[in-house]
Amino acid sequence: MLKQRVITALVLLAILLPALFYPSFVPFAVVTLVMMAAAAWEWGRLNGLGGGGSIGLGAACVVLCGLGWAAGWLHQPLPWLWLVGGAAWVLGGAALLRVGVAGWPQLPRGLRVAGGVLALWMAWLAVAQARVVGVNFLLSVLTLVWAADIFAYFAGRAFGLRFTRNKLAPSISPGKSWEGVWGGMLGVLVLAAAWTAADGAWQASVPSLYSRLAAQGVWLLVVGALFMAAMSVVGDLVESLIKRSAGVKDSSGLLPGHGGVLDRIDALLPTLPLAMMLSHFASA
Numbered sequence: 001m002l003k004q005r006v007i008t009a010l011v012l013l014a015i016l017l018p019a020l021f022y023p024s025f026v027p028f029a030v031v032t033l034v035m036m037a038a039a040a041w042e043w044g045r046l047n048g049l050g051g052g053g054s055i056g057l058g059a060a061c062v063v064l065c066g067l068g069w070a071a072g073w074l075h076q077p078l079p080w081l082w083l084v085g086g087a088a089w090v091l092g093g094a095a096l097l098r099v100g101v102a103g104w105p106q107l108p109r110g111l112r113v114a115g116g117v118l119a120l121w122m123a124w125l126a127v128a129q130a131r132v133v134g135v136n137f138l139l140s141v142l143t144l145v146w147a148a149d150i151f152a153y154f155a156g157r158a159f160g161l162r163f164t165r166n167k168l169a170p171s172i173s174p175g176k177s178w179e180g181v182w183g184g185m186l187g188v189l190v191l192a193a194a195w196t197a198a199d200g201a202w203q204a205s206v207p208s209l210y211s212r213l214a215a216q217g218v219w220l221l222v223v224g225a226l227f228m229a230a231m232s233v234v235g236d237l238v239e240s241l242i243k244r245s246a247g248v249k250d251s252s253g254l255l256p257g258h259g260g261v262l263d264r265i266d267a268l269l270p271t272l273p274l275a276m277m278l279s280h281f282a283s284a
Contacts, residue, residue, distance in 0.1 A: 040117055041058035043120070082273050085273040151186065158183075169240075185225075212279050
């Protein structure tokens with residue numbers, strides 16, 4: 001299993017890194033569009049659409065993203081789109097976690113399917129627009145989620161249930177603890193401070209998300225980083241809830257050793273549009 005995970009990770013890096021650092025944003029936008037189409041296909045399967053319906057959902061995701069690209073949205077500020085999308089994630093995520101695994105199938109299938117495709121479409125617009133802004137900005141958003149996940153894992157292993165008696169969401173993701181969440185938030189704060197300092201020391205031509213927030217005050221940097229870390233947990237829990245409802249361990253087997261595409265991007269779905277929202281209003 002470990003060998004399989006390493007091979008898959010190396011293949012993904014061999015595709016993503018050249019696309020990320022290519023002078024034009026186009027290769028990265030295309031690669032991530034393919035990933036979102038695959039995630040939409042997985043979303044269809046998780047919601048019982050069958051083979052043909054799931055492929056159609058992937059195609060619909062490509063069309064939506066293509067229309068946004070053709071309309072020039074990757075180069076336009078979209079503050080109200082990010083605000084609406086962010087609010088939907090905050091309110092919708094809280095509602096889903098409240099109703100739990102049993103409540104997900106009670107929602108109309110059309111609503112579930114459309115909501116998933118819209119979330120993927122918005123995440124693609126956000127990640128592609130972030131690449132247009134600059135690599136430093138995009139990496140600061142991506143690494144925030146990775147840092148939250150890594151620090152949460154080690155903090156949960158080291159301190160899980162030492163300070164609290166209850167798991168974070170035992171019926172959805174039994175392995176997650178509140179100590180892990182706090183550790184993830186602490187890790188994100190450390191990353192934010194270090195990245196902001198590095199931007200200043202190296203005079204980054206494209207400010208990171210952290211530097212944009214810090215320019216409005218340290219308080220906004222702290223609040224924004226903690227909020228993003230919390231929403232990355234929400235994205236992870238929502239996908240776990242849906243997989244439990246569907247009775248599967250992984251969203252698919254597209255990435256050997258890693259599960260599916262949704263398993264790798266679940267925490268990014270809410271944080272990408274929220275990062276664009278915070279960046280816009282911090283720079284306004």
